Amino acid sequence: MRLPQPQEETTMTEQAGNLLVEQIAPRLRTLVPKSVRPVGAEDEQELLQDAITIAAQMLHRVEESGKQFTAGTIAFYTVLHMKSGRRSQGSSRVDTMAAGTQLDGNSAVLSLEEEVGYDPELDEPITLEQLLASEHEDPAMTAGRNVDWEVFIATHDYRYGVIIKGMAEGQTMKATAERSGHLYASLYGLKDRLAEDVREYLGDDAVAQSVRVPKWKASIAVDREKTACRADRRRL
DSSP states (O other): OOOOOOOOOOOOOHHHHHHIIIIIHHHHHHHHHHHOOOOTTOOHHHHHHHHHHHHHHHHHHHHHHTOOOOHHHHHHHHHHHHHTTOBTTBOOSSSTTOHHHHHTTSOOOOOTTOEEEEETTTTEEEEHHHHHOOSSOOHHHHHHHHHHHHHHHHTSOTHHHHHHHHHHTTOOHHHHHHHHTOOHHHHHTTHHHHHHHHHHHHOTTHHHHHHSOOHHHHHHHHHHHHHHHHHHHHHO
């Protein structure tokens, strides 16, 4: 049985490559900045690179089909494609970040510093960053800490879990012993050993890290404090 042979890879001819570099690309450098509006976070250089890539793809297809074309025709239709939202990586109109989707008004890319409202009490604009910033702890940090505790408890005296649960619930050692059915003396005697094992397992700075404010949250707090101070000075 004869297996099918893989198709040979087709490439642009030297003549087409020279046409792209010497005639089409210069036209696009002039037309794209004037005719194609950047969408979202795009810039002119990125649009120009996309346009040249689309022109190369178009030139290759037309050349393979044997149709007649000129450098001006390729540049013209390339600009039309770019204006309609097509890019070299695709022409999707359902992808949230796609240019076509944003041109249709179905999505938009905004800066976190975009003003979305105004606070009359503070006499300051409200930014998108302030609306999205959560006051709660990062779920990833919570999950990571839970994994650390689970591994620690699973590899040490099971009564450590009883003590830690009681401490997390704000219970006294006596109440924890009564609820868990353990002798108070047995749990109380484990406290010092628990502290040593936790320090050895998590490190000497484990407690300090657990109460340290994350840098991203600290920067938000500083911005809010500055805003509040400016508002207080205006009221005086």
